[in-house]
Amino acid sequence: MHTRRRKLGTTLVLWIAVSIIGFSAPLAAADPTIIKPVDLFIPIDIKLKDNLPPVDFKPISRPARVPTVIAGEGHSIALKSDGTVWAWGDNGYGQLGVGTVDKGSSIPVQVSNLSDIVAVAAEGGATFLKTGHTVALKSDGTVWTWGNNEYGQLGVGTADKGSSVPVQVPNLSDVVAIAAGSLHTMALKSDGTVWSWGYNYYGQLGNGGTASSSVPVQAKLNGVTAISAQYLQSAALRSDGTVWTWGANFNGQLGYDTKGKNNPTPKQVPIVKGIVSIEQGHLFTAALGGNGTVWTWGLNIFASLGNGTSGQETEFFNPQQVLYNMNPKKELNSVVAISAGQGHAITLLKDGTVWGWGENDYGQLGIGDLTDRPVATKVDLDGVFVAIGAGKFHSMALKNDGTVWTWGLNGSYRLGYTTPPPEPPEGSSNIPRQVANFTISKSTVSKSIVSISLDRDAYTLTAGGNDQIKVTATYSDGSSLNITDQAKYQSSNPDIASVSSAGVVAGLRAGQSSLTATFLDQTVNAKVTVVEPTGNAPMPGNTPMPIVTLSDIDGHWAESNIVQAVNQGIVFGYPDDTFRPDRSVSRAEFAVLLMNALKPPGKGADLVFKDKDAIGSWAINQIAQCVELSIIKGFSNGTFRPNKTITHAEMVTMVVRASRLPLADDAATGYLDNADIPQYARSHIVTAERYGIADYVLDNKFKPNEPSTRAESVTAIVNMLKVIKEKKG
Structure with missing residues (x-):
């Protein structure tokens, strides 16, 4: 098969001259022509100012072992169900992990001295870069790396030729996800923090600087649930569905305009939400919405965005929806996984089919020709597939029978076979072929x-x-x-x-x-x-009932405070005879509780919040009273976010404002997590600490960004009333 190589545009060549692929988590496998997408994902401008953990963030569990395939720049990786890792293709830097540095292998070989692996990642890179490293995550949360280490991308404290066998990244534990860029590596911990190491000229480590590091450094972002690294940039998904990016931004791949400059600090992609998975291509980014649709942004010269256009050196800063049909326009949907290469992307649909779009110079779309596709097109695969991987110029898919299928560029035998005649042995394949004599196990897990x-x-x-x-x-x-x-x-x-x-x-x-x-x-x-309550109906959880009917507070640490709050008409229980003391409280709910306690006269101020229509009628008056009393000020973008769960920092700030206590200076608190307390709340929390308002704090950790519960809320309010009474007395 004849292959062709297209030159990048002039603007691309310029930055390549001065410059020095990722992985997709497998999901079990809908034909876009049949399944109608749910109108759930609608991009809107969120404009969050800070990068505090989302209020619904919970510690992340390490993934269960699920067999998968990962495509690097010139090599391929497979994780078997028994926890072993197998590799083939280029081995010029020891990235196959077999103890040698050589031309590589045309058949899968087992990585040396490595077992109990639950996830793998491989660099995507560019041929002109000295790329070639692989990463693995063990079930115990440790990270192991091998291959090139010229910029410290192995994370072992040195920058050298690297290692041809797996080595453990020291002083790094409790990791739940990994990702590999061209010359840098990322790890996500269970607490939602992101750690990176390696080359950092473009700020791809996300720590605010540009100095490279041979040991893990923490990125300036938390509350993260997923990560992606590709080429010279990085991305993260937070538990609130927002996407944050940093690093090189030559062609808008970060999703916002930096005027040609790089960004070393994580910044939110401004007009997307409801995202459940992210994947970065060479110069573009793809995001999977919660309803199975895919959105892309960045360079579109190779039709990489899948929005129906092609051949344009256009930088799309605004997300484009991936289509599978142009006339009429129909969006790709039912997607469960994405993987991206230099200029192409492939997706796995719920029905187990694989679809791709973008660059196809080497047949990496697997559709039998070498023509780019500006919309998603079904890959020529039969059967049900459960995992996918896209390298720079090749693609992979894992079938539910355990067989592995590959297609695209076959340099260094990265496809895992010798290309059949009349093509040369390392010739490209524009149709998927099975890697012979190799399976990842038909039973992908010990139980289904x-x-x-x-x-x-x-x-x-x-x-x-x-x-x-x-x-x-x-x-x-x-x-x-x-x-x-x-x-x-x-x-x-x-x-x-x-x-x-x-x-x-x-x-x-x-x-x-x-x-x-x-x-x-x-x-x-x-x-x-x-x-929706009408008239003077109480707020949710404020249904009057005798305290004896509350079935779930007996022996609770806040029982006496709950009884007092109920007796004073501050809060009540639910119709099912429960109080639910450990349920979180929304900002609107807490405003009602606070006003029930203070019982101020008047209807309050006129509300001007941009989202005032989202405030339930049961809370309008109380929120207006809070505004009039300067207890509530809202967010910098003019919203109140009534249904957002209130954090400990927000709750105590409102309580102290309501108490009219003199604010302490901006000194440090005595809490062990004092450094996590946001600046706006610091003096209020110091005041609350001095007056015993937040006496519910355990282990001397205030946990400022975690949700407040009903028990904590009524305790803070009851304590506030005691302080006010003492001050008056």
């Missing part, structure tokens, strides 16, 4: 998932209230597992009831909605009914 279920068939909420749902997976061996923090969620009517990535469903206004929870290839639905 049978179904998932919710803790209830239906949920009833009052507008402004929220509830934590629980999702359970049942397996073929009869065992079950709580997967609430791993499932993905959708609401059919998000303006009536929204659902967070942590499985917290919130009632916004009266009406009906449907909740969908998805885990791998399993889906479960439940009806959500939201009832």
